[in-house]
Amino acid sequence: MQEFDIVVIGSGPAGEGAAMMAAKNHRRVALVERSVEIGGGCTHWGTIPSKALRHAVKTLSDLRHNPLTRNYYNANPPEYPQLLSSADKVVESQIASRRRYYERNRVPVFEGSASFLDANRIEVRGESAAPEILKAAHFVIASGSRPYHPPDLDFTxxxxxxxxxxxxxxHHPFSVTIFGAGVIGCEYASIFVNLGAKVTLVNTQDRLLSFLDEEIAEALSYHLREQGCLIRHQEEYERVEPRERDVVLHLKSGRRIKSDVLLWANGRTGNSDGMGLAELGIALNSRGQVLVDDCYRTALPHIYAVGDVIGPPALASAASVQGRFATQHILDPSVQPQPLEMIPSGIYTIPEISSVGRTERDLHAARVPYEVGHAAFKSLARAQMTGETVGMLKLLFHSETLQVLGVHCFGDRASEIVHIGQTVMADPATNSIRYFINTTFNYPTMAEAYRVAAHNGLNRLA
Structure with a gap:
């Protein structure tokens, strides 16, 4: 049996954040990872490969629409399996980098599945080596999540x-049906429709991504339809009929949708099974997600849980913050968690969406006096040069104090552009819509959208 101060279970962004924070503070920390390679779902079968695929498809879409390159594209159109391979080198590089993090910080990595023997000991069982028993004063569960599988659906x-x-x-699909229009469903709808497939996106709600600012969500819906995606709102799943040459999705409305492949993207399940958590008295919800308090402690206060295994917001960036905080809280229980509302969301559709802060719906419900500033990308010189004229930047600010309350962006590089607004919002000394007018931006850049939007908003004030 080996003893540590902290044992972290899972090597995704949440686990890495927790382990590195412990190592930098000179604690004896060990990491447990059940896969052969570290990195978690984010690196191997989630964020990294899907975003690399998205980038490859976006590049091809640009070639297809560019008059200088469209003939080359039409003569040599790559297929889906070729595009998937574009992620291989990125994944390999990410694995190598992350392994070096643990080696340089002298964090031992134990390969295998972890299960609690009691409140202070876990057993790690790998496929080849003998079981290891690790004892620790604190544990951080960062085991991630996996796609939810309805019991009646044959995923084999x-x-x-x-x-x-x-x-x-x-294979290269001619038609794809996607059930579930959350972030993952919308991202894959963008990928496949830009790959030239016939895409049907089935949504159980009355509109796409209801947590977004309504104007941004409507823009996404419009552009998905413009690209050729058929969206079906307020539909309920009844059954799936897989056949040799196609698959048919039967909906409770009576509609039947036939396609080459069905992508089920409706919910996720926490990777908490087989760990013996219930036996310790640690509560789980119906989707296997661990229930925690505001400081990410479970029912046993020396056992923390962070990242996707606890549910929303289920962002890699948020998971890393949660992991670091869990270790900080172990070291100093007086520290307070970072407000998650200041963590931007990034949705990698084509075009991208990113936002931070409050929406118009939030401000209206709270009766906050606010105004809106817009900048259409089509009016920016940089966007005209690159041909990325679809999209806008939207700033929400207090109409009396001029404090920036929300930043919402739809368009190319939205996930990068949003960080300028996030930085301003995070500092009370600079948080004013006038900051964007008084600051000099390079020209031509997409960043000058902030200056345009700020002028637009101030012009609306009475």
Whole structure:
């Protein structure tokens, strides 16, 4: 048996954040990872490969629409399996980098599945080595999540996929049905429709991504339809009929949708099974997500849980913050968690969406006096040069104090552009819509959208 101050279970962004924070503070920390390679779902079958695929598809879409390159594209159109391979080098590089982090910080990595023997000991069982028993004063569970599988759906059928297995699909689909129009469903709808597939996106709600600012969500819906995606709102799943040459999705409305492949993207399940958590008295919800308090402590206060295994917001960036905070709280229980509302969301559709802060709906409900500033990308010189004229930047600010309350961006590089607004919002000394007018931006850049939007908003004030 080996003893440590902290044992972290899972090597995704949450686990890495927790382990590195412990190592930098000179604590004896060990990491447990059940996969052969570290990095978690984010690196191997989630964020990294799907975003690399998205980038490859976006590049091809640009070639297809550019008059200088469209003839080359039409003569040599790559297929889906070729595009998937574009992620291989990125994944390999990420694994190598992360392994070096643990080596340089002298954090031992134990390969295998972890299960609690009691409140202070876990057993790690790998496929080849003998079981290891690790004892620690504190544990951080960062085991991630996986796609939810309804019990009546046969995911072994080659035409029924989830968001993990679709990245191993070996054919070029002519038509794709996506059930579930959350972030993952919308991202894959963008990918496949820009790949030239006939895409039907089935949504159980009355509109896409209801947590977004309504104007941004409507813009996404419009552009998905413009690209050729058919969106079906307020539909309920009844059954799936996989066949040899296609698959049919039966909906409770009576509608039947036939396609080459069905991508199930409706919810996720926490990777908490087999760890013996219930036996310790640690509560789980119906989706296997661990219940925690505001400081990410479970029912046993020396055992923390962070990242996707606790549910929303289920962002890699948020998971890393949660992991670091869990270790900080172990070291100093007086520290307070970082407000998650200041963590930007990034949705990698084509075009991208990113936002931070409050929406118009939030401000209206709270009766906060606010005004709106817009900048249409089509009016920016940089966007005209690159041809990325679809999209806008939207700033929400207090109409009396001029404090920036929300930043919402739809368009190319939105996930990068949003950080300028995030930085201003985070500092009370600079948080004013006038900051964007008094600051000099390079020209031509996409960043000058902030200056345009700020002028637009101030011009609206009475």
């Amino acid at each position: 059928h080659p035409r029924v996929k989830d968001s993990d297995s679709i990245l191993r699909y070996g």
